[in-house]
Amino acid sequence: MLVALAFSPATWAEDNPYSNHYQAQNQGDLHSLQANPEPQLFSGTRRDEDNIRMLENGYDLMGFSSFEAGEVDAEQARNHGRAIQADSILVYMKKAGGASPSSRMEVIKEAVKKGQSLTEKDVAATAGSYRYYATYWAKLPPPLLGIHVIKLVPKQATQGENVPTSTASSEGVRVIAVIHGSAAEKGGVVRGDQLLSLNNEKVDDAAQLSNLVRKYRGKAVKLQLERQGEPLATDVQL
Incomplete structure (x- = not known):
């Protein structure tokens, strides 16, 4: 299940990593059927399953952004979506070590709850950089076949390799x-x-x-x- 992400409106500088690392995947001029779409922003879960779900719901993939950086607000993904006229955006993010960007706060909350002290090293270990991946989708007209x-x-x-018969x-x-x-x-x-x-x-x-x-x-x-x-x-x- 995809969960919508909500963020307060903000104005961002032109240095948008979602824009800078965007790679178009559709050779045609694919974009929203709406004149001025306001892209919906979702938190993705499993890429392959999410992609199939989007295709089944009548969307096609416009392109994706992939990069590693510090904490980046997902609203910047929406800003890029507006620029390319996307209808929906799926955003994935995880810490390089596998944790989510919220893990730093969770570590602090857990330490406070247990009355434990944290060193600078403990907090720094949860900061680091994160891997971001976002896919951009446009709703297609009703299909003929589908x-x-x-x-x-x-x-x-290859030589010496046995490939099972499918x-x-x-x-x-x-x-x-x-x-x-x-x-x-x-x-x-x-x-x-x-x-x-x-x-x-x-x-x-x-x-x-x-x-x-x-x-x-x-x-x-x-x-x-x-x-x-x-x-x-x-x-x-x-």
Whole structure:
């Protein structure tokens, strides 16, 4: 579950580490459908699971920021989100040693509760620097099909290496996320399916799938899938 972060408004200098370390991940001009979006700021938990959840909810990844620094207010992540017109931002932060930025205060509170004294070394050990990671997302228009896919390439064995045979097909594309409420979800497509063809036209990569979806826009199509090694077909209305 993602938890919204709330911070008091503030004006920040141009030296914003979230802006300075931003890397765009989308080749198109991806941004919010709103004219002046106010990005929602969330505390992320598990990156991979959070990414899938965002895709399933109809968002696409614009880019990310990754850096190490002292304590940085997450509001600066929102400031950068406004600049690039993001709808949502997920922020992750942890101390280099694994603790969160709040750990310094927790150490002090625990010592006071137990009547213990703290040395400068004790407090300094919880300060240090932190690792920050933030992902920026834009809400997509309602999709025609509603799946995100990747092309799986069989691993090539190096000399002397034994690679176990996989039961999953390397043909077609792997479904990594199904958008909630989409035609694909209504047609029974689930994450992990291997999409082989659309209306008997083979699907070799994401670009080809996009072209086929546009080609059959507004029509009923048949998807040929493979699920856990078993063939499967379903009809969907684009």
